[in-house]
Amino acid sequence: MATEAAAGAILEVRDVVKRFGGIQAVDGASFEVADGSITALIGPNGAGKTTLFNVVTGFYPGDRGSVVLQGRQVFRQPPHRIARLGMVRTFQITKALARMPVIDNMTLAAPDQPGERLRNVVLRPAATRRREREVREGAIELLEMFDLTRVADAYAGTLSGGQRKLLELRARAHDRAAAADARRAHGRDQPDPRHAAARVHAAAAQ
């Protein structure tokens, strides 16, 4: 029945259980996120919202349950693997990479850079350079869009709190699809603001 219900859902969380010793942090949580929607998870302090987020994004291994992201089971997968499947998250405490330039914070978020493997740096230098150019162009475009061009070469740690949060969102909204959506939202192609907003807000949902 779950797969039927999940037809329009990009994220489907079922009966997730997480215990820390004797503490039942999450006790059978289930929810779905429909494509293009903004979904909020609310509850009082200590309700287990953050724990649930950490289980869904792989930072904590859940005890029981199922997390299906775009049709793939990702429950108990390591966080970097879930992230590569398109899971985008932020943290309650902003995690901008302080001692790296703003532009590096942006380019880092781009997927499919072969040069992130040392082997490819040596064996596929041309592919690495080509992808790096694309990534940089995309990053600069996004920075322009969000008025951060001036600080592109500054350390991310020197930005204001608000700028840093922006940077964290933008960095994580930086895949080709999202960039394309954001461009459209910006009014160049067919405007469809809901799309870009949904992606950014989904990232901000925590």
Next chain:
Amino acid sequence: MIELVAAFQPPLAVDLGALTDLNFLIGVVGVTAGIYTIFALGLQLNVGYTGIVNFGQAGFMAVGAYAMGILVVKTGLSFWVAMPLAIVIAVAFGLLVGLPSLRLRADYLAIVTIAAAEIVRVLAQNARDLTGGNQGLSCSPDFVCYDDAWRDIEDGALDWVEGLGWADPEPLFPLFVVVWVTALVVMALLYLAQRTPWGRVLRAVREDEDAARALGKNSFAYKLQSLGISAALAAIAGFYLALNVASISPKEFEPLFTFIGYGVLVLGGLANYWGVAIGSLIMWTLIGGTRQIDLPITDEQQAALRFIIVGVALILLMAFRPQGMFGKREEMVLGD
């Protein structure tokens, strides 16, 4: 009374002649600083660029040096085959230490790595059949020594420079050249690697492992690679150390070696490879130079005084340039 006055005659007699002496420049400062540069470049990759607090670098160096020595002396393998094998063994040891411990928090990782290094050293002290214990390892009973191949090259090189007109060349000159060429090549390679997307991910892991994970980077794999490369560099430094001292013995691999390596890092500045070479040169000019001080005190007092002077000099350098010679002040301030 007269003796007393005579004894106090030279208030601070540093023999400045010795500081310009070739033996001092090449032997004491040059070769040692070069070996420390290679050693500390690995530390720089770990500490400055990946955020791994590796306190076991001397242990990786010991594994590399002993593996090379044992392979040549005990199994009769060629020096040239033994070296790459020893690098592989040192890297394997680095990964073995890293696999369980790189998941720990930085301070626990420091404890595990220093413990691993001490295990290696104490093992080398006691596995006498293999390592020669405190006597050290140099030659087999039928006089196959680990540095035979190198001594041939060294003799040839010395003859050659003598032929060029350098009468009575400094014996450590060939080692000096090879060590610094290696150091510069390693420095250049690391510098280039740091500018690639791979290097960018390393720095992201240094800044925040979880953020890197949330961006789809396997932080653990990058930390493991960083430690493996560092162990390889430690092994290479170990080979040169072995060639410099003519006998591989456990006292060469005390934790102090790692700590002086950290001193070099702090002096040169974090997250800068060229700074490692400068820091190492400053460190060994200080340590070597203070040996030249000629005061009417006992050797024990002089030994203590040397390190007091080195300490004061380091404090002054840090007071006036806390980010080190090449470090970026911004990065230091922004660090948490």
